[in-house]
Amino acid sequence: MLRDTLTFVSSNEEKYREIRGALAGCGVQVARVVLDLPEIQSLDPGEVAAYKARKAYEHLQAGPVLVEDTGLGLVAWSGYPGALIKWVLGAVGEAGLCRQLDAWDDRRATATVVLCLYDGREVRQFVGQTGGTITAAPRGEHGFGWDSIFQPDGFALTYGEMAREDKMKISMRARALDALKNYLQDG
């Protein structure tokens, strides 16, 4: 059903490495292109990724595309900022998000990664989620995005304090990739 090459649309080199690594040995080559596509306003990373995948497919005309979007939904804020997290971090940084949340007692959050595969016919979504809490201040230098302020449930370290290999074992991205890998292997 799928060709042997998937085009991963992302400007993020580290995400590409994670995805290529995870799909190695599954019979699918992953190429990467950087495309400046519109992202729609939504808290739901699945909705953002699906819109972007359709646009990427139309634009590239080169077979199946894979698009990732992530979200960080805060319980105290009814799921905000979700997929809009990058705008918060761009404006006030990781430390700023911690400070914005200081007026609330509940610091629980759900990190979500949605991988969206579109082959011109059907949008398929592979979702990984991890529960955790937002720390009082950033900790750790590894990873990217909000890794330094997200402490997954059951661990005393933030993603930013974990080695990449350890994080990959438990991260929401790993869970989404597992779901995608299972689909590709069964297909």
Place this chain on the structure above:
Amino acid sequence: MLRDTLTFVSSNEEKYREIRGALAGCGVQVARVVLDLPEIQSLDPGEVAAYKARKAYEHLQAGPVLVEDTGLGLVAWSGYPGALIKWVLGAVGEAGLCRQLDAWDDRRATATVVLCLYDGREVRQFVGQTGGTITAAPRGEHGFGWDSIFQPDGFALTYGEMAREDKMKISMRARALDALKNYLQDG
């Protein structure tokens, strides 16, 4: 150049009343349609409105369209949330935004309204801005959106505490409407 009917794309009845009132006597009829169009992620209301105006024009195929977008940019947050303000208010409400800002001393903000006119050839933008501060808590029942937490410079009242007529004299929407009105009268 413009037909005598402009289609204002908005789900907001009160904004429609403001616009229709301001353009009365300027020889242009304003109709309203409610359209569910994608809004792109950006802090800049001009960018959001321009994208939406093009989509609305393509969809309606009924002559010039007018689209409004608003933004509330906080100085302490490098202009965030800007055009994303509705998501913040939807998640935590006006009081919640005040609380998010409590960890910063600088409560200055710029309120922006962009009216975007698209006739199939050129996007024209009419911008109104008002400086002010975000209050410690919501005050007043008038208006909509963030009116209850925005106190314009030089006034002791929030927009939410002002009568609609008084607010219209000084609001960023009135300024954008003046610019649009001048354009329509000159054209």
